Amino acid sequence: MSMDVSDSFFGGFSLDFGFLAEASAEITHSGLSALDVCGMILASVGLVFFLGAAVGLYRFPDFYTRMHAAGKGDTLSSLLILLGFGLITLDDFSMVGWLLVVKLLAIVLFIMLTSPTSTHALMRAGYEDGVEPVTKRSPSTKNTKKEGES
Amino acid sequence: MTTEGFTVFAGAALFVLMLPALYRVAVGPTSFDRLVAVNVIGTKTAVLLVVIGTLFGRLDMFVDFALAYALLNFVASLAVARYLNRTRSMPEKKPAKRRAPRKKKAKAS
Incomplete structure (x- = not known):
C-alpha cells in the first residue's frame, strides 16, 4: 500500500494505469469496498462544491457575493471531503480506525461551527466598514475598483 | 480507480482550486476580499492535511495537525475581523441605528 505512493507521485498517469491494473488484479476477490466507493463519491461531490466556491470567489463582482460563494461552498465542501476521507480510512474496523474517524468528525463539527461564524464576523465587519454592494445603477467593475482605491 | 490514485x-485538485482564492488574495479590491480568500485557503489547507495524511498512511498524526490548523485559522480570521471592525472609520458616516445593536451585542458578549 505504501509502495504505490512513490509510483503515483513520480510516474504520473502512464504509470498510474499499470499500478491500477496491478491493484485491480490483486483485489479481484474483494474489490473496492463499499466504504471506499462511498468515500470517493462524497469527496468528489465535495470537490465539485469547492470548484463552485473557487469560481464564485474568482468571478463574482462584489464583496458580498464573493462572501456568499466562499462561505457556503467552502463549508460544505470541507465537510464532504473530510467525511469522504474518513470513510476511505475506515477500511478495517479497528479501534485506531474508529478513533481516527471520531477525530475527523470532531474536525467536521468544528468547521461546521466556525466557518459560518467567521463568515458572519467578516460580513458584519465589511458592512460596518462601508463596503458598498453592487447596485444596478452603478457598473460593477467601476464600483469595486473605486472601492479598492479608497 | 484505486484509493491512492483518488x-x-x-490533493492535486484541492491545490489547483486554491489558485483562484490566491488570485483573490493578490488582487482583491478590499481588504475583506483578501480576508475571505485567506479564510478559504486556510480551511482547505486543513482538508489538504487530511488528504496528505491519508496518502502517507499516517492519518493518526496528520489529523491532529488539521485540527490545530482549523482552530488557528478560525481564531485568526475572527481576530482580524474584529480588528478591522474596531479601527477603520467607525464613528463617522454611520447611521445610528446600525451602531446601536452592535454596541449592545458587544456588551452582552
Missing part, C-alpha cells in the same frame, strides 16, 4: 487526484 487521493492523489483529490
